[in-house]
Amino acid sequence: MRAFQKPAQKPAIGYWNPKTETMPREQLQMLQLRKLQAMVRWAYDNSKLWQRKFDQVGLEPQDIRSLDDIQLIPFLTKEEFLNAQTSSPPFGDTLAAPSELAVCYHQTSGTSSRVPLRALDGRKDWEWQSEMWAYGLYAFGVRPKDICYLPFSYNVFIGFWGVHYGAEKIGAMVIPGGSQSSESRLKQLVELGATVVATTPTYAFRLAQYAEDLGIHLAHDSKVKMLILTSEPGANIPSTKRMLEEVWGARVGDFVGMTEAGTIVAYECSEQCGAAHIVEDHYYEEVIDPKTLKPLGYGQKGERVMTSFGRGMMPVLRFRTGDLVEKVEAGYCSCGRTFDLYKGGVLGRTDDMKLIRGTNVYPSAVENIVREYKEIGEFQIVLTREGYSDEITVQIEPRSDVPEERLDFLSLDVASDLAEAHEGLRFNVVIAERGTLPKFEVTSVRLQDLRI
Numbered sequence: 001m002r003a004f005q006k007p008a009q010k011p012a013i014g015y016w017n018p019k020t021e022t023m024p025r026e027q028l029q030m031l032q033l034r035k036l037q038a039m040v041r042w043a044y045d046n047s048k049l050w051q052r053k054f055d056q057v058g059l060e061p062q063d064i065r066s067l068d069d070i071q072l073i074p075f076l077t078k079e080e081f082l083n084a085q086t087s088s089p090p091f092g093d094t095l096a097a098p099s100e101l102a103v104c105y106h107q108t109s110g111t112s113s114r115v116p117l118r119a120l121d122g123r124k125d126w127e128w129q130s131e132m133w134a135y136g137l138y139a140f141g142v143r144p145k146d147i148c149y150l151p152f153s154y155n156v157f158i159g160f161w162g163v164h165y166g167a168e169k170i171g172a173m174v175i176p177g178g179s180q181s182s183e184s185r186l187k188q189l190v191e192l193g194a195t196v197v198a199t200t201p202t203y204a205f206r207l208a209q210y211a212e213d214l215g216i217h218l219a220h221d222s223k224v225k226m227l228i229l230t231s232e233p234g235a236n237i238p239s240t241k242r243m244l245e246e247v248w249g250a251r252v253g254d255f256v257g258m259t260e261a262g263t264i265v266a267y268e269c270s271e272q273c274g275a276a277h278i279v280e281d282h283y284y285e286e287v288i289d290p291k292t293l294k295p296l297g298y299g300q301k302g303e304r305v306m307t308s309f310g311r312g313m314m315p316v317l318r319f320r321t322g323d324l325v326e327k328v329e330a331g332y333c334s335c336g337r338t339f340d341l342y343k344g345g346v347l348g349r350t351d352d353m354k355l356i357r358g359t360n361v362y363p364s365a366v367e368n369i370v371r372e373y374k375e376i377g378e379f380q381i382v383l384t385r386e387g388y389s390d391e392i393t394v395q396i397e398p399r400s401d402v403p404e405e406r407l408d409f410l411s412l413d414v415a416s417d418l419a420e421a422h423e424g425l426r427f428n429v430v431i432a433e434r435g436t437l438p439k440f441e442v443t444s445v446r447l448q449d450l451r452i
């Protein structure tokens with residue numbers, strides 16, 4: 001064991017845009033109203049999609065007189081957005097400016113829906129998207145002296161493009177670690193002294209595993225002190241976060257992004273209070289009951305609805321994200337920002353929740369418990385139906401150094417912790433043969449619902 005260990009120190013509090021990030025709430029809301037009115041006017045005058053939606057309910061831009069009036073605007077769903085594009089490819093009537101003004105094209109991976117969602121951005125949009133990342137990166141502690149390593153495949157997927165330009169905007173050095181093996185990425189990030197790595201939680205784990213195989217001890221051998229994680233849950237799940245922080249010897253930050261915005265909407269600041277600040281001078285975020293569609297207040301869990309003030313070429317108003325969140329007031333964090341937060345980041349998807357024999361089960365809650373056990377490598381959740389009863393099985397794959405005699409106790413311990421956190425619900429915890437569970441590279445799918 002080497003004596004030197006990187007100190008995982010908390011940096012001093014810093015604001016990318018001190019004026020708006022600490023703006024008194026009343027003033028911030030006035031700014032939001034002004035930006036909302038401008039975006040509504042722009043969308044109505046220039047996008048056929050929005051003109052159609054406003055006309056359907058008899059709404060005109062001048063009807064938006066207060067922030068509460070946003071509720072007059074019809075919701076936009078992902079399906080509606082996709083249909084608008086597929087009915088007249090490639091962009092349908094979703095654009096609010098001629099496509100020749102665009103400077104960038106991106107799309108979603110298309111795995112969760114039949115077809116990818118396509119996005120065009122003009123110069124101003126693209127500039128805005130990196131600005132959003134600059135808010136988040138700076139708040140977490142990235143500074144001009146940092147070296148940011150981005151191990152992602154630079155392609156049409158929006159992925160980490162925003163981090164690239166956001167970090168560059170701050171003045172940090174950016175190393176594009178695309179198109180090479182994990183092994184050479186690891187060697188490169190160690191050799192070049194990267195201090196920041198931006199990736200998905202799944203790939204952060206995979207890199208750590210590869211490093212172990214190569215005899216690289218990331219916490220000692222690398223200079224990485226910050227992991228910027230986004231695209232899937234992980235950095236917001238306390239035990240997963242702790243495990244990653246330990247193996248990398250770095251602070252792990254959770255960043256809430258989405259393709260429909262083309263960038264991030266919320267970020268974790270250097271205080272790491274367990275919640276993510278919403279970039280409220282650039283978004284108006286609502287939380288609604290996904291069934292009744294009524295607005296919910298602070299401390300109530302519901303669906304996140306996004307309105308962006310920044311994406312002009314493809315305006316997004318009241319977009320139903322399907323993300324499950326709980327909003328808390330700015331004072332929840334001690335950093336001095338006046339931006340409200342999402343406690344625990346994105347808690348899951350509203351359609352993620354599984355009802356097992358009358359008990360609600362979220363895959364992220366199961367992950368939080370499983371990751372408490374360092375002896376477990378991979379895991380899978382499988383739902384089955386036996387007669388009239390639903391069964392939940394968690395398959396766990398122990399790490400290679402776990403002794404045989406520990407295995408029975410390990411599954412009993414995990415089952416007991418899972419039951420305790422789920423009103424006594426019985427979980428079948430089984431040991432999977434080493435090397436049999438799927439290993440994920442970029443994002444993970446660890447739940448199989450075989451009940452249908």
Ligand SMILES: [Zn+2]
Nearest residue numbers: 269271333335
């Ligand atoms: Zn904060």
